[in-house]
Amino acid sequence: MSDHKLHIRPQILIPAHLIGPIQSKLAYIDESISYAQIAGDGSDIELRLRNSADQAKLADLEAKVQSVVAEMATGAMQPKVEILEDYLERSVPFPADPVPELIARNEVSLEHSGIYSFGPLVSKLIEGFENYLLTLASTFDAKPHRFPTLISAEKLGRVNYFRAFPHSLTFATHLREDLHVINDFSQHAKYEETGLNVSPDSFSKIQALLSPAVCYHLYFSLADKPLPGGSLAATSVGHCFRYESTNMNSLERMWDFTMREIIFVGPADFVLDSRESARKQVAQFLETIGMAYKVESANDPFFVGEFRKQAAFQNAFQLKYEVRARLPFKDRTLAVGSYNYHQDFFGRHLNITLPDGKPTHTGCVAFGLERLAYAFLCQFGLDPAAWPAPIREGWRG
Secondary structure (H helix, E strand, C coil), rough: CCEEEEEECCCCCCCCCHHHHHHHHCCCCCCCCCEEEEECCCEEEEEECCCCCCCCHHHHHHHHHHHHHHHHCCCCCCCCEEEEEECCCCCCCCCCCCHHHHHHCCCEEEEECCCCEEHHHHHHHHHHHHHHHHHHCCCCCCCCCCCEEEEHHHHHHCCCCHCCCHCCCCCCECCCCCCCHHHHHHHHCCCEEECCCCCCCHHHHCCCEECCCCHHHHHCCCCCEEEEHHCCEEEEEEEEEECCCCHHCCCCCCCCEEEEEEEEEEEHHHHHHHHHHHHHHHHHHHHHHHEEEEEECCCCCCCHHHHHHHHHHHHHCEEEEEEEEHHHCCEEEEEEEEECCCCCCHHHHHCCEECCCCEEEEEEEEEEHHHHHHHHHHHHCCCCHHHCCHHHHHEEE
């Protein structure tokens, strides 16, 4: 790790509840940053740089940091966290970090930053959790759907995704239809230390991205027409892509991960009642397997300019609750799933209407399958014979 460090005293003291969100955003402010850490009292920011920097560069970095802190912390009030379930103190048998052993067994293989492959044990564990979520979906008569990995740039723009989450986007492109460009690439392209040595001018204009969420595809398919039957429940699984820069340093933060969602579209009562029913059923399942976790109100990782407004809105209207599983070896929690309510946002922006002409409401229950499996292994270890009976029996099947 680089020895080039820069310590910055923020002009605005960073409140405790914003240390995590601000620290995660510091990874995006400059390519020269390899690591960022905010002191526990919010009074100091340490940046580690990939290379040495002159005074002009250091001044530019400090200005960027102060800008992010000011944008996110000025006038910020700590939201009231609503806890719906709290079983963090449940006794679990495994105290160690499972990743070194997973790597030694070739059950986890790092292909690139944030990109992992998984072996048979982890894959079967993921399959078991997904089978449970399919059973949960069946209680709502949720119809199966299959969605593409690519997602329309035009459609994402229609729901303001570029404004809310620009930092996490992953773009899909291709070489321009130009013989000289294609020939030049085929003859000279090679991977160097920072990536392919190809000019950005070789690529086409961006029309598609790698999908950041599963439920968006359903909403796009329903756009500009009345909702058939006035309500629906659907389920799908798909790869999701959210770039997290230097934050992608473990299985907790993956660039490419798999999400199983149960999606509800219809009147507000239908969506909210379905979300609550799903939460209660998941709680019964997690109690059966003895997982240590809590469910609390949360917000999405909006980018700097949107963070205060959007996060406050989500918290005020209880739009998002996270399932946070305990990671015993580091005494921290990890969000493995969420219960989401979007009000009529997608109905309005995509013109999805109810029989009376009003916009539909939407919501979803979403679980990151790799995260769920990782958190389980952190609590119960790598020996299937020692796992809780419902997981052990499903794994054997």
